[in-house]
Amino acid sequence: MEKRRKSKGDNLVLRYLVLGSWALFCLVPILWFLSIGFRPRTEIITPEPIYWPTFSLDAWRLLLADWPIFDYLRNSVVAVTGSVVIDLILGIPAAYSLTRYEYRGRDDIGFYILSTRMMAPAIVAIPIFFLFRNMGLLDSVWALMLIYAAVNLSIVVWIIRSYMLDIPKELEDAARTDGAGDLRILWEIIIPACLPGIITASVIAAIFAINEFLFTLLIASTKSAYTMSVALANFTGGSDGVIYNAIALVSFLAFLPILVLIVLIQKHLSRGLTMGAVKG
Amino acid sequence: MARIELRNVVKRYGSFTGVRRMDLDIADEEFLVLLGPSGCGKTTTMRMIAGLEEPSEGEVVIGGEVVNEVDARDRDVAMVFQGYALYPNMSIYENIRFPLRMRGIGKSDQDALIRRAAEMVELGDFLDRKPGALSGGQRQRAALARAVVRQPQVFLMDEPLSNLDAKLRSSMRVQIKHLQRQLRITTVYVTHDQIEAMTLADRIVIMEKGVIRQIGTPDEIYSDPADTFVAGFIGAPPMNLVEGKAENGRFTAPGLVAACPPDISGRITLGVRPEDCRVVTDGPAELAGAVYGVEPTGETTYLTLRTGETLFEVKAARDARFDLGAPVKICFDPERIYFFDTETGVRLRAQPQRSAA
CATH class of the missing domain: 3.40.50.300 (P-loop containing nucleotide triphosphate hydrolases)
Structure with missing residues (x-):
């Protein structure tokens, strides 16, 4: 590794060129819709190129006046946060059980939990719709919270489990001889030791939940349950036709929380996504 | 407590x-x-x-x-x-x-x-x-x-x-x-x-x-x-263990002849620690072999001999130096020779009046 980094065959210019192009490729669309979002509407639909766009908060004002953005944001935040909390409450003990206790069918249960993720969500769309209708939870943020939690639970369990597998058994043995019981070991030793894993799992679950579309579309029908992702898809700018600068601004707002989350955990992200497949 | x-x-x-x-x-x-x-x-x-x-x-x-x-x-x-x-x-x-x-x-x-x-x-x-x-x-x-x-x-x-x-x-x-x-x-x-x-x-x-x-x-x-097992596990370098035969108060193995208690016979393993061996130039000796390796540790010199199929380690004088392949004779401390049943590994102890020579 060290040797490869130093070998003179590496051309730094070429390397930065490649990386720079890739970064540009990823960033331009984002910068583009950001720039559209803060331009006056007239500048967007003109055919001539505009090199020095005028800054304008028109779209922003339109959004605040006409569009219940804070309702959608609130719905997203409540449903996503709630689902992550549910996932952690259920997922941490499940992961611990799958790593540490010996019982019949343990690995099968572990695989079953993972396999729930493999199914195409559309398959259960109709049963879920009827289920929540019968419970009277249609168009409710609580329903979304439960669904997100259910969809992401498998991934939360598996990510946390992969981190727990790396905690030496000795640590628990030590805590036990020091006089700690099972719950205390989980709370004081295991959870702090795999905190990076728990954070990674939470953030990944949150990102999936923010982006969740199908079930949200199914359950939500008004602004009392619309989240950013569905509201964004339904948004055209109101009664005045398609208003691109407002759409761009909304897209950016929907994208922002995910950006923040990714920046927070980028160090752990690749590790979390390999889910313990590669030990090292 | x-x-x-x-x-x-x-x-x-x-x-x-x-x-x-x-x-x-x-x-x-x-x-x-x-x-x-x-x-x-x-x-x-x-x-x-x-x-x-x-x-x-x-x-x-x-x-x-x-x-x-x-x-x-x-x-x-x-x-x-x-x-x-x-x-x-x-x-x-x-x-x-x-x-x-x-x-x-x-x-x-x-x-x-x-x-x-x-x-x-x-x-x-x-x-x-x-x-x-x-x-x-x-x-x-x-x-x-x-x-x-x-x-x-x-x-x-x-x-x-x-x-x-x-x-x-x-x-x-x-x-x-x-x-x-x-x-x-x-x-x-x-x-x-x-x-x-x-x-x-x-x-x-x-x-x-x-x-x-x-x-x-x-x-x-x-x-x-x-x-x-115990004899070979304890001591560094470990005890030399040589398989051979005993009859009529004599233990024999390739390159090695030693006195043993008369009541011991059959397939026997002889054990002797490197520090209970002495390099001798002439006179009677239990073991004859050729120098296989010399390892000075500063505090002492360990000499490895080859006799027949086995390698045999001896603690020699601090400044002892030998040429590879040179013939060497070794004397054992008669009080510190151990005999074991080759089959079971169990130690065979001499009866109370042990003949020392």
């Missing part, structure tokens, strides 16, 4: 037997070392004393009480682990405090106990650090402090020094021994390092494949081994 007894203890894992029919009586305040190669059941034995494994059969008794049904957390036992097992998220102070907290020792008493334990292992200046910021030796001492802080009835140490470098290991060895004498706590210590066993133990238990081969003081184990 407590006496530990294992009564007929068996540990099975499925069809594999880790420990078979073990009886062991560890005296109060004794320093007992379980010694053996990896997989011999020594760690399993210790974990059964700790309560981290349940014996399949038999009883574990600590301080006169059968503790089979007592959970590890309720046995008054402190354990030091090979990998130190310090809690990575807690400072050293919190690590040492953990057992006190778990046992409900009053907050007001904790601080003094923690500082005293840290002083004992000379770690007073590092209490605020996290384990990750300490060196291997410091971590080891932190683990020791965590074990001593609550004055348990029993100390268990599972290869605590095996992750340290050689120099640190020998200085930690002295510290551990000193600490144990000072605190007078019954200690069971697991290792595969015979030097550690010899230097630390009041008594050594040598195990192989789940069976005790010999129990004794380091001296007994060294000078009175019960079988070829």
Whole structure:
């Protein structure tokens, strides 16, 4: 590794060129819709190129006046946060059980939990719709919270489990001889030791939940349950036709929380996504 | 402070037997070392004393009480682990405090106990650090402090020094021994390092494949081994073991002729330690061979001879130098020759009037 980094065959210019192009490729669309979002509407639909766009908060004002953005944001935040909390409450003990206790069918249960993720969500769309209708939870943020939690639970369990597998058994043995019981070991030793894993799992679950579309579309029908992702898809700018600068601004707002989350955990992200497949 | 007894203890894992029919009586305040190669059941034995494994059969008794049904957390036992097992998220102070907290020792008493334990292992200046910021030796001492802080009835140490470098290991060895004498706590210590066993133990238990081969003081184990396994395991370099035949008071093997007790005959293995051999230039000698290797260690010179198929190690004079292939004659100390049954490995002892020549 060290040797490869130093070998003179590496051309730094070429390397930065490649990386720079890739970064540009990823960033331009984002910068583009950001720039559209803060331009006056007239500048967007003109055919001539505009090199020095005028800054304008028109779209922003339109959004605040006409569009219940804070309702959608609130719905997203409540449903996503709630689902992550549910996932952690259920997922941490499940992961611990799958790593540490010996019982019949343990690995099968572990695989079953993972396999729930493999199914195409559309398959259960109709049963879920009827289920929540019968419970009277249609168009409710609580329903979304439960669904997100259910969809992401498998991934939360598996990510946390992969981190727990790396905690030496000795640590628990030590805590036990020091006089700690099972719950205390989980709370004081295991959870702090795999905190990076728990954070990674939470953030990944949150990102999936923010982006969740199908079930949200199914359950939500008004602004009392619309989240950013569905509201964004339904948004055209109101009664005045398609208003691109407002759409761009909304897209950016929907994208922002995910950006923040990714920046927070980028160090752990690749590790979390390999889910313990590669030990090292 | 407590006496530990294992009564007929068996540990099975499925069809594999880790420990078979073990009886062991560890005296109060004794320093007992379980010694053996990896997989011999020594760690399993210790974990059964700790309560981290349940014996399949038999009883574990600590301080006169059968503790089979007592959970590890309720046995008054402190354990030091090979990998130190310090809690990575807690400072050293919190690590040492953990057992006190778990046992409900009053907050007001904790601080003094923690500082005293840290002083004992000379770690007073590092209490605020996290384990990750300490060196291997410091971590080891932190683990020791965590074990001593609550004055348990029993100390268990599972290869605590095996992750340290050689120099640190020998200085930690002295510290551990000193600490144990000072605190007078019954200690069971697991290792595969015979030097550690010899230097630390009041008594050594040598195990192989789940069976005790010999129990004794380091001296007994060294000078009175019960079988070829013990003879070959203890001592560095180990005892020379040469297979041959005995009849009419003579033991013969290729290149080797030695006197043996007249009541020993058949296929026999002769054992003699390198330090009980002497290089002679002329006169009668037990062994003749050619020099195979010369290893000066500074303190002494180890000479390896080849006789027939076997290599034979001899401790020679400090300044002894030999050419490879040169013929050499070796004399044994007649009081320190051991004979073993080749088949079973069991030591054959001379009858009371032993002929010495």
